[in-house]
Amino acid sequence: MRALTRTGPSKNLSLDTAHPKPTPDDFPNDYIIQVKATTLTRGELTWPEPLESEIPIPGYDLAGVVVAVPRTPGPKAYQVGDEVYGLTNPYKQGNAREFAAVDERELALKPKNLNWEEAAAVPLSALSAYQGLFVHGKLDAPGEGANGGKRVLVTAASGGVGIWAVQLAHEAGVNVVGTCGPSNVDFVKSLGADTVLDYTKTDLLSWINEGPENRNFDVVLDCIGGKTLTASWKCARNDGKIVSVAEPADAKKPSHGVAEGVQGVWFIVEANRGQLEQITNWIEQGKCRSQVDQAFELEDREEAFERLEGGHARGKIVLRI
Numbered sequence: 310m311r312a313l314t315r316t317g318p319s320k321n322l323s324l325d326t327a328h329p330k331p332t333p334d335d336f337p338n339d340y341i342i343q344v345k346a347t348t349l350t351r352g353e354l355t356w357p358e359p360l361e362s363e364i365p366i367p368g369y370d371l372a373g374v375v376v377a378v379p380r381t382p383g384p385k386a387y388q389v390g391d392e393v394y395g396l397t398n399p400y401k402q403g404n405a406r407e408f409a410a411v412d413e414r415e416l417a418l419k420p421k422n423l424n425w426e427e428a429a430a431v432p433l434s435a436l437s438a439y440q441g442l443f444v445h446g447k448l449d450a451p452g453e454g455a456n457g458g459k460r461v462l463v464t465a466a467s468g469g470v471g472i473w474a475v476q477l478a479h480e481a482g483v484n485v486v487g488t489c490g491p492s493n494v495d496f497v498k499s500l501g502a503d504t505v506l507d508y509t510k511t512d513l514l515s516w517i518n519e520g521p522e523n524r525n526f527d528v529v530l531d532c533i534g535g536k537t538l539t540a541s542w543k544c545a546r547n548d549g550k551i552v553s554v555a556e557p558a559d560a561k562k563p564s565h566g567v568a569e570g571v572q573g574v575w576f577i578v579e580a581n582r583g584q585l586e587q588i589t590n591w592i593e594q595g596k597c598r599s600q601v602d603q604a605f606e607l608e609d610r611e612e613a614f615e616r617l618e619g620g621h622a623r624g625k626i627v628l629r630i
Contacts (some may be wrong), residue, residue, distance in 0.1 A: 311630075312406030313610055315365040320354040322367070322610050328406060333377045336410035340387060341377035344630045346429035346604070347404040349617050350469070358399035368405035368628060369397050372419055372428035379413070392419040396432035396580045405607065405628055415580040420592040427599040430469075430625035435588045435597075437578040438473035438530070441552045442481070445574045446528040451480040451591070460484045460525070462544055465532040466502060467493035469625045470554055474530050475500040476597045486526070488513060493623060514540055525568070528552060539563055545571045554578070600624030 312328035315321065331341055347368030359365040372394040378385045387393055395416040397404060419428045443450040448459060459482075463474040466487025478485045479501025487502040490509060497505045506516060517524045525546040531538045534555030541551050542562050548570035551558045558573030591597045602622040605613035606629055617626045 310407035311607060312366055313368070313607060313628075315354075315359075315367070317365075318360055322614075324607055324610070328364075330408050331410040333380055337380040339379060339410040339412055340375050340393075340416065342371060342373040342393065342409050342411050342416075343376050344371050344373040344404050344407060344409050345425035346372050346627050346629055348429050348433065348469075348625045348627050349613060350433060351617050351620070354614075356399060359403065361400045362402045364402065366402040366405055368403040369399055370429045370432045370625075371395060371397060371404035371409060371411070372425045373409070373630075376408070386413050387416065387418070393417065394419045394428045394432055395582075395585065396436055396578070398580065405610075405630070407630055412580075414582050417582055417585040417589055420589050422593055422595075423599055426601050426604045426627045426629065429627055430599045430601050431588065431592070432580075432585060433578060434469040434625060435473045435477075436581060436584055437470045437554050438477050439584050439588065440576065440578055440581075441470070441530045441554060442474060442478055442483075442528065445552050445576050446530065446550050448478070448481060448483060448528060450587075451477065451482075451596075454481075456482045458484075459527045460486070460546075462526045462529045462541070463487045463502075463532070464530070464537050464541065465489065466497045466500075466505070467623050468532055469622070470530075470532045472497075472500055472600050472624055473597070474532075475502050477591075479503075480591065480596050490621065496623060514543055517544055525549070531555060531558070534561070542567045542571065542573070547571070550574060552576070601627050603627070604629055 310330045313322045314325045348370040375391045393416045461478045461483045465471045467489040485502045486504040487497045488506045529541040531541045531553045538561040543566045547568045551573045553575045557575040602624045604627040
């Protein structure tokens, strides 16, 4: 089968047209999925986890069709022919290949109203936003509470995780402020943001200091890191949370200007079938939508990564398999 492969820690990717195909004999506990699409995540070629595999393969989202079920006894959540999507373990080979072996806990049925590319763009980003807001940020998930008066700041609100954070926070009844570049202001508003700040025109801390009692936040979900993460600490109100998906939050805590009781959280997203099924429901109900920046063929991998690392993608970069 075809697969994008790496040699050790090298960032160079090769298109292997004779990569071994996973079989039920080799993976008796997993589903074998014919992969239709996967996505790329910025910085993933520097992650240490994929190097645990002898031959690393990128792409940890997937959307595809079940072609074989686990051989272990007991009921199966999915059957041959089911269309599924999911987030797979970064310690295993990724999904930029024609077939993949996937644990049942990493999968959910694909939303009926999404195509392959749109579906592949969901799991990692949507689960990151869900866990950042409702698990680590301690907000009530949609349908579980009112979140009355709660405010959330989402940085890079037009990026892969950001678009989901805006949509999920809005659906949960939270007042949402998002930051993005000038070309994405209207787009982020369309996702449900109450206020959108163009970072090229508005300094975030200056904007907050104009009315700190009304403009600070219960949760800041930072998707950028660096100086933005440092500034994020000064955006939270007393007992607020700084939730980072980019790098450890505490390492960027400034020495002054932070409200009392603010806590920093850095986490790595985990596959969660139940959460992904809930996200699927919201998508099928039209409450949330996927966003593909651009889709590429495997042969165009270099162009795909160039677009990804440019840092201005609106949504996800997808690879068609």
